Amino acid sequence: MSSLKSKIFDSKHYTVIELRLTDFFITLGGLWSFTVTFFKNFLFPPYEFGEIKKHMDELGVKTLPIVSVTGFIIGFVLAMQSQPVMARFGAESFLPSMVALSVTRELGPVITALIFAGRVSSGIGAELGSMRVTEQIDAMEVSAINPFKFLVVTRVLACTFILPMLAVYVDFIAILGGYVAVALLLNMNFQLYVNSLLPSLLFSDVLPGIVKTFFFGFIVGIVGAYKGYTADNGTVGVGKASTSSVVLSSLLILVLDMVLVKITIIFWPI
Amino acid sequence: MTVKIKNLSKAFEDHVVLDDISLNIKDGENFVVFGRSGTGKSVLLKCIVGLLVPDAGEVFIDDKDILKMSEKELNKIRKHIGFVFQGSALYDSMTVKENLEFPLIRNFDFLEKEREHKIKTVLEKVDLLDAINKMPAELSGGMKKRIGLARTIITEPQLILYDEPTTGLDPITTKEISRLIVDLQEDLNVTAIVVTHDLICAHIIANHAVVLKDGKIRYEGELSKLTSTNDEFLIDFFDREFFEDKKGSK
Numbered sequence: 001m002s003s004l005k006s007k008i009f010d011s012k013h014y015t016v017i018e019l020r021l022t023d024f025f026i027t028l029g030g031l032w033s034f035t036v037t038f039f040k041n042f043l044f045p046p047y048e049f050g051e052i053k054k055h056m057d058e059l060g061v062k063t064l065p066i067v068s069v070t071g072f073i074i075g076f077v078l079a080m081q082s083q084p085v086m087a088r089f090g091a092e093s094f095l096p097s098m099v100a101l102s103v104t105r106e107l108g109p110v111i112t113a114l115i116f117a118g119r120v121s122s123g124i125g126a127e128l129g130s131m132r133v134t135e136q137i138d139a140m141e142v143s144a145i146n147p148f149k150f151l152v153v154t155r156v157l158a159c160t161f162i163l164p165m166l167a168v169y170v171d172f173i174a175i176l177g178g179y180v181a182v183a184l185l186l187n188m189n190f191q192l193y194v195n196s197l198l199p200s201l202l203f204s205d206v207l208p209g210i211v212k213t214f215f216f217g218f219i220v221g222i223v224g225a226y227k228g229y230t231a232d233n234g235t236v237g238v239g240k241a242s243t244s245s246v247v248l249s250s251l252l253i254l255v256l257d258m259v260l261v262k263i264t265i266i267f268w269p270i
Numbered sequence: 271m272t273v274k275i276k277n278l279s280k281a282f283e284d285h286v287v288l289d290d291i292s293l294n295i296k297d298g299e300n301f302v303v304f305g306r307s308g309t310g311k312s313v314l315l316k317c318i319v320g321l322l323v324p325d326a327g328e329v330f331i332d333d334k335d336i337l338k339m340s341e342k343e344l345n346k347i348r349k350h351i352g353f354v355f356q357g358s359a360l361y362d363s364m365t366v367k368e369n370l371e372f373p374l375i376r377n378f379d380f381l382e383k384e385r386e387h388k389i390k391t392v393l394e395k396v397d398l399l400d401a402i403n404k405m406p407a408e409l410s411g412g413m414k415k416r417i418g419l420a421r422t423i424i425t426e427p428q429l430i431l432y433d434e435p436t437t438g439l440d441p442i443t444t445k446e447i448s449r450l451i452v453d454l455q456e457d458l459n460v461t462a463i464v465v466t467h468d469l470i471c472a473h474i475i476a477n478h479a480v481v482l483k484d485g486k487i488r489y490e491g492e493l494s495k496l497t498s499t500n501d502e503f504l505i506d507f508f509d510r511e512f513f514e515d516k517k518g519s520k
Contacts, residue, residue, distance in 0.1 A: 139359035144345035
């Protein structure tokens, strides 16, 4: 990949924007072929169930505190900010429904995915990057062990399956945060809060949000693994892999969310 | 295991690292590869084991061309090859025991008792039984090298590739590791290819030596016969004292 970059960059004088754009598309091309390699390895045995479970445990538990705090704050702030506006239209009684719908349809999955990207994608990038530059991946390969299957496939699958669980958890916590705000503002009790939000919260509101997070989890895993697995240039390369994996995975999550919003509306109309 | 390299060439972009190299390494031989930094010694080892694909040439291990093999066939051969990396390449997230156990669990069907026995035996061999439960980060450079060597020999390979096994070590540890390499060759008739620029190490282990310069072979033959050369590069590379000592001792 680096030789391709240098061939392109050496061949002509480019402006900074052209260089950045070329670099970005080369990265996307590399990520695409890395994803194809992932599916080739994922489809055939042996399957590393033990490793997948281990990574799910690690990634889930490590991310739990930060997503709990963030989820609570999202629900709380959303209710606090929306209450005066809704009061203006005489719609304060819809506040619990508004919080629940906003959180389950959009905010919960996307914010959880972005936090997960910051916490996990950078970790995977740094871990695999450091394994690459210290020749641990080479050591695995010469021991007749498939490092892609052992290191990449397991981490990507763990991310894909743990993020939906975290998103469901964050939805609950955010709704709870919304309740605390509503209780402070409107003096509403918990039973009334739940009774007002439940009728408006349909299966078709919750499901698209959860389905989206499988894709977001896959993006977090594959981008972190790609950046780490292809890292070079020593410790500088490891740092770059870690940072760029957060940037790229966050960007791809937001772009994909834009696409998925339209698709989910087609399948589950509001 | 025998290794035959025919007209091997490898370049990174415009920089030619190996240029038409041919070598013939016999079964049970301790073959030392010398050369200045950046002359392609490590690249040569990585081409032999299939970690790098050469631009041209052939690599035969036991008369089988590894470049024409499928990944499955290559992995079958790799189970009989050990590689000692320059930086040891111990898995950071695993203890010493897990590092040693890893290739055994993945590639062989040993019972837990047999694995434990093998781990104990190799750790005794490298004199580091006390470090069994330590993490790599808790080990010194010399200890890491010895654990790296233990991880390599635990699978009882028939060919071991050493990438600068004694670099950065004190003379005593260098001698210990070099003797360990000789012991392995004598006990198990292992073929060894050792990349080094450490003369102490080479003196102890080498049956045969090759010197690389600018990607080409500058000298090939017995290490002891190097002293009869008039090649200024070789005299400079090995330090004049080495040549004078050798000539004096003759």
